[in-house]
Amino acid sequence: MTTGEKLIKWDNRIPEDQWIIYKQAMDAANAVKVPFLLGGTFGLAAYTDIWRETKDMDFFIKPENKDKLIDAFTKAGFEDYYEQKPYDRTWIYRSTKHGMIVDIIWMMANRRAVIDDLWFEYSLPVQLHGEHVRIIPMEELFWCKLYIMQHDRCDWPDLLCVAYMNEKTFRWDHLFERLGKDLPLLASIISILMWVSPRKARELPDRLYEKLGITKPLETITGEEEKQRRDFLDSREWLTVAKL
Numbered sequence: 342m343t344t345g346e347k348l349i350k351w352d353n354r355i356p357e358d359q360w361i362i363y364k365q366a367m368d369a370a371n372a373v374k375v376p377f378l379l380g381g382t383f384g385l386a387a388y389t390d391i392w393r394e395t396k397d398m399d400f401f402i403k404p405e406n407k408d409k410l411i412d413a414f415t416k417a418g419f420e421d422y423y424e425q426k427p428y429d430r431t432w433i434y435r436s437t438k439h440g441m442i443v444d445i446i447w448m449m450a451n452r453r454a455v456i457d458d459l460w461f462e463y464s465l466p467v468q469l470h471g472e473h474v475r476i477i478p479m480e481e482l483f484w485c486k487l488y489i490m491q492h493d494r495c496d497w498p499d500l501l502c503v504a505y506m507n508e509k510t511f512r513w514d515h516l517f518e519r520l521g522k523d524l525p526l527l528a529s530i531i532s533i534l535m536w537v538s539p540r541k542a543r544e545l546p547d548r549l550y551e552k553l554g555i556t557k558p559l560e561t562i563t564g565e566e567e568k569q570r571r572d573f574l575d576s577r578e579w580l581t582v583a584k585l
Contacts, residue, residue, distance in 0.1 A: 346466045346473070351392040360470060362441040363398045367472060369417040370400065375410045377402050378456075378464050380446070380477040380485070387465055387476040389502045391579075397442035401456050401477050404447040407434065411445060419443065451488050454519070463512070479507060480516045487526050498579055500530050501537065505580055508544045517552055528553040537570050537580065 355363075370377050381399035386392045402410060414436045422428065422435035422442060432452070434445040448455040464475040477485075483503055486496035504511065520527055531553060535542040539558040550557045562570075571580050 346468050347387065349387065349467050349469070350390055351386045352469045354392045354394075355470070358439075359396060359441055362438050363443070364470075364472070365417055365438070366398065366400070366414065366419070366436075366443040367474065369413040369419075370410055373409055373413045375402060375406045375413070376461060377410070378460060378475050378477045380482060381444075383469075384477050384482045385499055385502075387467055388479050388482065389499075389506050391502060396440065397444060399444045399446055401446050401460060403456050403458075407445060407447050410434075411436075414443070414445070449485055449488065453488060453523075454484065459515075463515070478512075478515075479503060479510075480512050480519065483511075483516060484519045487520075487523075487530070497530060497533070498575065501534055502580055504530065504534055504545070505538065505541050508541065513546060513549050513552075524553060528555055531555065537574070538567050540567065 367377075378401040379399065380401050381397065382393050382395040383398065400410070411434050414434075419436035419438045422437045423430065425437065428435055429450070432446065432448045432450055436443050436445065446456070460477055460481050461475070463478040463480070465478065466473065466475050468474075483500055486500050489496040516527065517524065531542065531545070531549065532555065534545075535555075535558045539560040539562060542558050545557075547557065
């Protein structure tokens, strides 16, 4: 491992047949010297150690590199997923090969943000199967998922996990700047965490509560009561480190 790389515990969970395709995509990007960051399932796993079985990989790149990377993927045998299932091509390019999907993303679906230099500056270096790659910053992962609350998908449980497990390293001030007038969304997430785990919520910095205009929790509950509250939302394991 190189200096600063995070030791991960979940790369052995990636099926070999899937990793072959992911490796081809990474090789294609590296061959044309397009910097990329991994997000999605890989991002969540990097910051929570919770791995979910998936058949896709998300590449986050700056918009000026999208055409170059799409061309590189095409030459590497990847096809446009649009032919199988149409999608909005203004913020993402979805490629597929042997049933695996590799997405190229250069902005949020809601157009709230474009991938910029700060994503790369604060990215997390990790090693996957001997490959040195970088994961999108924890705060940008949080920023993206904060807006995903759709009828058939909600990423807020992921946000609770990230906040629950990274309260001492999270760069809250950076997220404040990213959110701007959307801070009430963050206040909602923190309020949920305060109910689920007052103990963990009290470990969050005072400046976070001051910025959001909410009172730091004083309530004390037992570990069993905390588990019961978690189970009220989802009885499956979701707010603790998965046993890998």
